[in-house]
Amino acid sequence: MNTASTLNFRIATKEDLKEIIKMMADDPLGSQREVVSEIISEKYMSAFEKIQADPNQELTVAEMNGVLVATFQLTFIQYLNFQGGVRAQIEAVRTNSNYRSRGIGTKVFEYAINRAKAKGCHLIQLTTDKARPDALRFYEKLGFKAAHEGMKLKL
Structure with missing residues (x-):
């Protein structure tokens, strides 16, 4: 049964942070970077407040029957290329591990x-x-196409 059709998307609130952090930590790479605890650290709170205050950022959650099942962050980037175009960057896409393989990821991207x-x-x-x-x-x-070679420099 494809339950993804019942998803409700909304902007994340502070009350969602603990579940968002759990989703980010629930894979081999995320478990090395994220810290899940009963008390949300000041670093996460500060980042959330900055994201929330920025009109070019949308930290979004998807709910199904009152359960947070997915999250992602969209950043809207204004630049001069493409005659003053705007592009969206999607990051931190996560689906709750209990809800994977149900079409939720596809609905998130749609x-x-x-x-x-x-x-x-x-x-x-x-x-x-x-x-x-x-x-x-x-x-x-x-x-999505691998049209460019991405590079990163850790600071």
Whole structure:
């Protein structure tokens, strides 16, 4: 049964932070970066407040029957290229591990792509860690193309 059709998308609230952090930590890479605890750290709270205050950021959650089942962050980037175009960057896409393989990820991307179009974006982009081959295949299935070589410098 595909339950993803009953998803409700909304902007995240502070009350959602603990569940969002749990979703981010619930994979081999995230478990090395994120800290799940009963008390949400000041670092997470500060980041959440900055995201919430920025009109070019949307930290979104998807609910199903009152349960947070997915999250992602969209950033809208204004730039001069493409005649003053706007692009969307999607990051921190996570589905609750108890709800994977139900079509939720596809619904998340359909929603995110429609949000980007509504904001006038001509492009939506993402990065994925090379250690996540399943994610790469999923993004390619959605129509994303590896058109550029991404590079990062840890600071």
